[in-house]
Amino acid sequence: MTTIVDHMRIVIVGGVAGGMSAATRLRRLDESAEITVVERSGYVSFANCGLPYHVGGVIEKRSALLLQTPESLYERFRIDVRVGTEAVSIDREAKQVTVRDVETREESVLPYDKLILSPGAKPVLPPIPGIERALPLRNIEDTDAMVAAIENSKTAVVIGGGFIGLEVAENLLHLGMKVTLVEAMDQVMAPLDPEMVAPVHRRLRSGGIDLRLGSGVTAIGERDVTLADGSSVPADVVVASIGVRPEVGLAREAGLKIGERGGITVDERQLTSDPSIYAVGDAVEKSDALGESPILVPLANTANLQGRRVADDIAGRGRPARGVMGTAIVGVLGLQVAVVGMNEKRLRSAGRPYRAIHTHPGSHAGYYPGATTMALKLLVDPETDEILGAQGVGEDGVDKRIDVIATAMAGGLKASDLAELELAYAPPFGSAKDAVNMLGFVAENRATGWEKCKQWHEVAEAQNDGWTVVDVRTPREFEAGAIPGAINIPVDELRERLGELPDGPLLLHCGVGIRSHVAYSALKESGRQIANLDGGYTTWWAGTHFAS
Amino acid sequence: MTTIVDHMRIVIVGGVAGGMSAATRLRRLDESAEITVVERSGYVSFANCGLPYHVGGVIEKRSALLLQTPESLYERFRIDVRVGTEAVSIDREAKQVTVRDVETREESVLPYDKLILSPGAKPVLPPIPGIERALPLRNIEDTDAMVAAIENSKTAVVIGGGFIGLEVAENLLHLGMKVTLVEAMDQVMAPLDPEMVAPVHRRLRSGGIDLRLGSGVTAIGERDVTLADGSSVPADVVVASIGVRPEVGLAREAGLKIGERGGITVDERQLTSDPSIYAVGDAVEKSDALGESPILVPLANTANLQGRRVADDIAGRGRPARGVMGTAIVGVLGLQVAVVGMNEKRLRSAGRPYRAIHTHPGSHAGYYPGATTMALKLLVDPETDEILGAQGVGEDGVDKRIDVIATAMAGGLKASDLAELELAYAPPFGSAKDAVNMLGFVAENRATGWEKCKQWHEVAEAQNDGWTVVDVRTPREFEAGAIPGAINIPVDELRERLGELPDGPLLLHCGVGIRSHVAYSALKESGRQIANLDGGYTTWWAGTHFAS
Ligand SMILES: Cc1cc2nc3c(=O)[nH]c(=O)nc-3n(C[C@H](O)[C@H](O)[C@H](O)COP(=O)(O)OP(=O)(O)OC[C@H]3O[C@@H](n4cnc5c(N)ncnc54)[C@H](O)[C@@H]3O)c2cc1C
Ligand SMILES: Cc1cc2nc3c(=O)[nH]c(=O)nc-3n(C[C@H](O)[C@H](O)[C@H](O)COP(=O)(O)OP(=O)(O)OC[C@H]3O[C@@H](n4cnc5c(N)ncnc54)[C@H](O)[C@@H]3O)c2cc1C
Numbered sequence A, B: 001m002t003t004i005v006d007h008m009r010i011v012i013v014g015g016v017a018g019g020m021s022a023a024t025r026l027r028r029l030d031e032s033a034e035i036t037v038v039e040r041s042g043y044v045s046f047a048n049c050g051l052p053y054h055v056g057g058v059i060e061k062r063s064a065l066l067l068q069t070p071e072s073l074y075e076r077f078r079i080d081v082r083v084g085t086e087a088v089s090i091d092r093e094a095k096q097v098t099v100r101d102v103e104t105r106e107e108s109v110l111p112y113d114k115l116i117l118s119p120g121a122k123p124v125l126p127p128i129p130g131i132e133r134a135l136p137l138r139n140i141e142d143t144d145a146m147v148a149a150i151e152n153s154k155t156a157v158v159i160g161g162g163f164i165g166l167e168v169a170e171n172l173l174h175l176g177m178k179v180t181l182v183e184a185m186d187q188v189m190a191p192l193d194p195e196m197v198a199p200v201h202r203r204l205r206s207g208g209i210d211l212r213l214g215s216g217v218t219a220i221g222e223r224d225v226t227l228a229d230g231s232s233v234p235a236d237v238v239v240a241s242i243g244v245r246p247e248v249g250l251a252r253e254a255g256l257k258i259g260e261r262g263g264i265t266v267d268e269r270q271l272t273s274d275p276s277i278y279a280v281g282d283a284v285e286k287s288d289a290l291g292e293s294p295i296l297v298p299l300a301n302t303a304n305l306q307g308r309r310v311a312d313d314i315a316g317r318g319r320p321a322r323g324v325m326g327t328a329i330v331g332v333l334g335l336q337v338a339v340v341g342m343n344e345k346r347l348r349s350a351g352r353p354y355r356a357i358h359t360h361p362g363s364h365a366g367y368y369p370g371a372t373t374m375a376l377k378l379l380v381d382p383e384t385d386e387i388l389g390a391q392g393v394g395e396d397g398v399d400k401r402i403d404v405i406a407t408a409m410a411g412g413l414k415a416s417d418l419a420e421l422e423l424a425y426a427p428p429f430g431s432a433k434d435a436v437n438m439l440g441f442v443a444e445n446r447a448t449g450w451e452k453c454k455q456w457h458e459v460a461e462a463q464n465d466g467w468t469v470v471d472v473r474t475p476r477e478f479e480a481g482a483i484p485g486a487i488n489i490p491v492d493e494l495r496e497r498l499g500e501l502p503d504g505p506l507l508l509h510c511g512v513g514i515r516s517h518v519a520y521s522a523l524k525e526s527g528r529q530i531a532n533l534d535g536g537y538t539t540w541w542a543g544t545h546f547a548s
């Protein structure tokens, strides 16, 4: 089964990320295999992830999106690539796939020894009146349609504030259009927790996007869109980026097991419930590196790696899949927004204990020009110190920090271990104590119980319970905006003004948590009940104003 | 010993990276300790790493370099900071340090319960005639002197092509000076292997620096400098950046153990041979994460982390030091040059087996504007697949890849594990198969023995042994420059032109190794003896022309 047989026949459904990665790797591992790729659309090996940027003219040439063609794949890899060809059914008994020419509707049959399904996902199109006018963006044909549609358009409504929605909105804005981004939830970018998404909302608005949160689209008219709050928004063009669902029609018809989340069920070798059929990419449910139940992670990195792994498995070189962490990033209007692993919302709804840490480090040494401040959040298992997830938002260097944390997670490093990572430092690139080290310091202080903290959403309750909020920033910062009810004693005066502190427990805070950490340490031996407000005023403000 | 005693007296020698990190952390852990920091120069807590950039005017304000002052450190941390004060001797028996006011020469005695030495390193100043005119750059006073010296100068010679030499050279160039960089070795940046340094040499020259390799300075005249090759170079200003040596005078005098490399010997708690005296930073020998014998690693990250760790140890919260990997980076004329762990030179001279991998990935997806090509090198233990080191050179994204690899090393990930890392991908930030994943793919292909390779420096010998070099690039690329003796059969024609391949073993190559990897796979089942030239023509060219 897992050794290379002469003239093994492999059929692959879907010729983009997962499918084509499997095909090329398989050819490299097996010169004699017969490899056939069927692809419903007119193109293979295209850069899905680049589509929004071609719409916006950032990637000028359409041809840049086409990384390979059927011809080039034949020339280099002797892969038989059939575009405009849909797999319509699988006869598992006979081990053959019926395929249909999309134009001529002619059908033919492809026998296989191994079948690989990488059919991807399809855009969610909710049953709103007028939805047929909403343009999805998934392939080259969609892109051509969108480019044509915006040609003489001035206004656009993008429905859905996920990764792709943000990219499309930015790109339409870039073209000079008036863009409204409509999101039914009260925040864009669901993988972020609300206090982390605040700067994204601000940036979208300051960048010129009309952001409508908490109000879905109820109807799409000919030149406008109606929202649940009754308002109407001009819309020469409507883009549907509400999300995607695994494309499982073919697999379901063939009786393959479909999981609870609606994706094809696979084992750690990427095998479906049929031992001759593999499935990879957006269409499958992935095992969660951090949880029990399978998850849907529609990302290109995972699809490509899974495709390559299946080729290895067929060639007898497989190794079991690791659980998936879902490391992802999007750039929007100069902000980098990146995530890995679990977020607080998911942890909370799973009833899983966690500790959250918020920091606001510089992208590089503050004394070197061009440093910008980012917001980082780390989620930690309070029992084991395991890193459960991280989020980052900022103009620069967020990608690096999230990749470092993702790698630490893959290597099984604990949150406190981040303190001792040796990261490359010179002033233009980082800090002597890098942002990731700093997360480790804080994690260690919390893990050992040395520093108690409270979260932004616990402030009001703490005040009700008799805590006094002590703002240790300068009077000037305090006057510019403070937590209601807070008193102000600057950290540098604290030791002399101890007498001014009221009785009862004290919730210390500064701008981001560093000065109040110093204040905390100065009071620690006093025997008073104290806590540091995690992430300081910045996180409190972001959390209590995230939608604005 | 390791519990917090009331009014513990801590004396710290050296008030910058290691020393001040220890002092501030210690205050946070112990509000009642008496903490005294003595610093010979006039400043503490300054940004050493920013000094070259202030010389060049990139960091405009001198005050930006001064992160704290004695006053601010007293206000916030109640630390007794004495600048202009040198520790001149240690009475270990009496547990006291004699300090001397640099100006008044007045001496006094500071008793300690624990003493922390963080005296740093001192610039190497070789006994060349005229060396007194060479300016070192280590502290604020040096910086002021250099700023004054260049005021009316037009020409400069920088002696030494290490991290600091490159930074200073770039910054003097930035000021419009005519800069000659003199390096006695045949390459700058000793941590890089020669084939990796080639683009740095090219960039220095194309950027306008007169780079003199392989010829040291023999004499410094009043307005010029004479090199070993007899040439003379104009030099209104001469900068000495030949390297640094641990500052161990005080420790040696006190009878503390000094190691073979000339640094203070410390254990994994940073304790010297005296259990009441800790030492950290540039002055100490570090245990090597990858080797047996201690190493000198004069880096800010390590100094800061060690300082913090000593404070922890004194407060009874210590954890043993990890071995050091020496992750480092420098930016020069738009290039990022970064390293971690061992290089090939060191492995070879230690007689340690290794496998080298060279790749030339894009900083992000090639279809998105602005992607640049970097050179990466990974060194792997051929028995265990352990990552031994990495090097990177490129305009963008090198810092991220080296940090990811450093983190993988810290987490104990194997080279092949890099293949499955989930790194954040969107077109502006990376590739679906990221540069680091790609290193993992290649590592895995080599580790399993699937692909044999030869290195750039083995080509000539292989040809002597009867190997034919087969260049699988396009005829156009071949004509633009090829390995002498190579024949040209483009990869896409290889399967039809098998008959043209000569007998005997074949060394396949393309530009960087990817197309020849495909060619290799196409020939693999033929039974012929084949190898892929690691890093392709690019690495071969860089290695055989590294000094030019
Ligand atoms: C606009 C856009 C931007 C994105 N940006 C990013 C990003 O920045 N980062 C990131 O990580 N991910 C991004 N993604 C997601 C990424 O592209 C997908 O995760 C990845 O392509 C999934 O690979 P796949 O092989 O599973 O499916 P796909 O790459 O979608 O390929 C599936 C193919 O199968 C074909 N197919 C389906 N059914 C059949 C059938 N029955 N017969 C024949 N052919 C069939 C489809 O036509 C499709 O071309 C983006 C996606 C889109 C659409
Ligand atoms: C120009 C320059 C650029 C650099 N760039 C980088 C970079 O980009 N990245 C990086 O990682 N590292 C860089 N470094 C190295 C980094 O600054 C050092 O590794 C780090 O500062 C070492 O910390 P330390 O505490 O051991 O010594 P230092 O920070 O040098 O502090 C030692 C202090 O001790 C004082 N001292 C010595 N003896 C006595 C005594 N007997 N009594 C009183 N005081 C004494 C000295 O005056 C000195 O100020 C750079 C260094 C320089 C000089």
Ligand SMILES: CC(C)(COP(=O)(O)OP(=O)(O)OC[C@H]1O[C@@H](n2cnc3c(N)ncnc32)[C@H](O)[C@@H]1OP(=O)(O)O)[C@@H](O)C(=O)NCCC(=O)NCCS
Pocket: A015, A016, A017, A018, A020, A021, A024, A025, A028, A044, A045, A046, A047, A048, A049, A050, A067, A068, A300, A304, A308, B358, B359, B360, B432, B433, B438, B441, B442, B445, B512, B513, B514, B517, B532, B534, B535
């Ligand atoms: C274009 C496409 C067909 C390329 O697939 P590919 O040939 O597997 O990938 P690459 O060209 O990057 O080459 C990678 C191979 O080169 C090898 N390689 C890379 N650098 C090398 C070097 N210096 N020396 C030797 N081998 C090297 C790798 O090991 C890998 O081979 P392996 O899988 O046999 O180990 C496929 O990625 C694709 O269709 N992509 C577009 C779709 C997509 O990914 N969309 C989502 C993102 S926008």
Ligand SMILES: CC(C)(COP(=O)(O)OP(=O)(O)OC[C@H]1O[C@@H](n2cnc3c(N)ncnc32)[C@H](O)[C@@H]1OP(=O)(O)O)[C@@H](O)C(=O)NCCC(=O)NCCS
Pocket: A358, A359, A360, A432, A433, A438, A441, A442, A445, A512, A513, A514, A517, A532, A534, A535, B015, B016, B017, B018, B020, B021, B024, B025, B028, B044, B045, B046, B047, B048, B049, B050, B067, B068, B300, B304, B308
């Ligand atoms: C300036 C200097 C005195 C600062 O030292 P420091 O106070 O230890 O460092 P920072 O201001 O970065 O603060 C770090 C502290 O804040 C804590 N912190 C950071 N973010 C936090 C947050 N959001 N919540 C709570 N605590 C936080 C960290 O845990 C750490 O405290 P800990 O060590 O008790 O765990 C010292 O770094 C120095 O002298 N630097 C200049 C010299 C130098 O480093 N040169 C070489 C490089 S150029």
